[in-house]
Amino acid sequence: MDDLTTPDRGPAPTVPRAARLLVFDGDDPRLAAAAWSRLAEPGDVVAGALVAQLGAPGALAWLVDAVADPGRAVAGAGGADALAGDPGSGVPPGLPPAGRRRAAERLAAAVGRWAPRLASLDPRRELRVLDRCGGTLLLPGDPGWPTRLDDLGPAAPLVLWVRGRADVASWSRRSVAVVGARAATSYGERVSAELGSGLAERGFTVVSGGAYGIDVAAHRGAVAAEGTTCAVLAGGVDRFYPQGNEDVLRRVAATGAVLSEVPPGSAPFRQRFLARNRVIAALTSATVVVEAAHRSGALSTARRAAELLRPVGAVPGPVTSMASAGCHALLRDAVAVCVTGPDDVADLAGAVGAEVAAPPPRTELPRDALGPDERVLWDAVPARSAASVDSVARAAGLDPRRVLTLLGGLERRGLVRRDGGRWRRD
């Protein structure tokens, strides 16, 4: 441990009895993974790399040792080596002395972050709470685990706490994230609800964040269409947050799923919202932003999705509406493509069986069936009085003989009529 500077650290945190019991009580991977989802904040790449390398129980045992004897554990092969071996950790696998030192420093810093939570660690209690909600803990490798999340690398969730349908892999395969501003306009809420129901009708799961505004409108639309919808929460699934959406979220959990990567009892901090957005982006086939001001968190979801090479759509709105300014910025910067309804979005998500956006219905006027010369001619035929063939030919800039032929055709279609030797529109 000569490489690691050990400044004045005050009293070392003690390893609490609960964690020791947990670690030595059977190496249950579910308990250990649940514990890690409490110890590390979402997207903690050091935790992700450590758990990937040692497994959740091994990583937990390592942490308990590290807290008991910081120098030894952090310098040990199970620590820096594990971290350095993972491409996501930012440390190259060659492990030169400087890389090793850096990995050791990052691990020591991480232990400093994780250790305070060891004291209150009680995953059994959190699993009991989940159980009382009728929920399921999903781990990577479980059949229900959505492997799309693996695209997040070491920042992938360590577990998913799921209320409702735990076959996440199955229902997320054909899914669209519909996200947007809390401060939505009635226009945005209407469009979001229509997307929610339209996508549900087309067999897509509608994924959103359960928030006020665009999110809840999308959930509501999907629920109304009796489709599957999923709310990814920033806090624990024991609490339907925000409270004003409790009824909708309860219905979402009853028919689809409400899930989170943080355990029951976790509060929805601001950073957890941003981290949650990466889960929404990674979980779905495509992401659509309905309304977003310039600083909306929904833009982070869109940019995350684009980074993950997922298709991104943005719904335009009035340029005079600040609530659409973020969508327009996504369009201008070509992060997103313009989508105006469920057909566009289904097309974007490109899922099997999705209908390509149908061209808008055309109102066929008889004139539309005309050829170019016929159109020119029809424009030249007067509507209120009748004109000679020569006069019509001059006006149209067409050969009089051709005009005579064309007039016959127009007459058969009831577009012009003869009036003596002259012609007028019919």
Place this chain on the structure above:
Amino acid sequence: MDDLTTPDRGPAPTVPRAARLLVFDGDDPRLAAAAWSRLAEPGDVVAGALVAQLGAPGALAWLVDAVADPGRAVAGAGGADALAGDPGSGVPPGLPPAGRRRAAERLAAAVGRWAPRLASLDPRRELRVLDRCGGTLLLPGDPGWPTRLDDLGPAAPLVLWVRGRADVASWSRRSVAVVGARAATSYGERVSAELGSGLAERGFTVVSGGAYGIDVAAHRGAVAAEGTTCAVLAGGVDRFYPQGNEDVLRRVAATGAVLSEVPPGSAPFRQRFLARNRVIAALTSATVVVEAAHRSGALSTARRAAELLRPVGAVPGPVTSMASAGCHALLRDAVAVCVTGPDDVADLAGAVGAEVAAPPPRTELPRDALGPDERVLWDAVPARSAASVDSVARAAGLDPRRVLTLLGGLERRGLVRRDGGRWRRD
């Protein structure tokens, strides 16, 4: 002329005296060009190729001969050869027998179109009408001729009839076409007027079609900002069409320009509107569509501009508004990029001195200046009660020693305060 089928043609058109006088009265290229702008409809590529090859007077003399003796003139070297030698005519220059035959057929058909108008041809009268309006006839090669129009090839206008500023080359160099639906909404008209004035303030000439709705709003905006604006009409410039916009168009002519490729006295037929759109697209640095339904003529302007490799912008609107559906289609098909105001458009037109669109103003909150850990910490500090450092560290997932340091920094910035040994937001 054995290749050319000569069916029953009825009596051959006679060459009127006016045309003969015109042709033999001095070969005035201005008179001949003016005559051609009456004889051929806008965008007639056969006329364009013939005039390019023989000059307007030569082409006119050829036409007079062709009408007098169809077989000889059309088969002659001055006819089919001229047409076949021009890449725009669709006939390769090698002149194999089949190509020569096809060229001869196209020329014969064209003579059939042009001949009926020879009778009433009187370019001197049309020039007198223009003169009374204080207008100017511009020909290709004149110093005021905008060479951008040459991008249209043989479909380029043969002349421009201009009321107002005849230095078209100069004022069109930095110009934007602002076009859109007649059936505009108040939203569209507002955005169009703001673009018109905003672009005028940025030194751009605002070019449009003088129509109701989006067009006239753009002209009005530019006039209000005391900028230069130009209306390209589908009919003659002697009549300000539509009548309801007469006052605005009069002001446009007085401060900018009203122009057309068809002579005074020409009616604005439907096909002339479509042909006119190509002039708007070719004349300007960029084209912006403000509002357009799925079948709007403004879309043809946008697609023409894209074909000419001019930048194209579309203003988004509510997806619930059919008046914006065409704009959204342009965005979805990547024909246009999303523009929301004059800065975006100036950026698009890419003119020298144009300001790059400024990022939207940010409302800086004290929290925005925080680092990532500080933000996490600030979220974890309770607002209504005070909490211990350890409790805050647990909530934030941060090392308690780091928390103590960070709290000091937040305290100095007035974001948190000490309450005994505990902390709360300030």
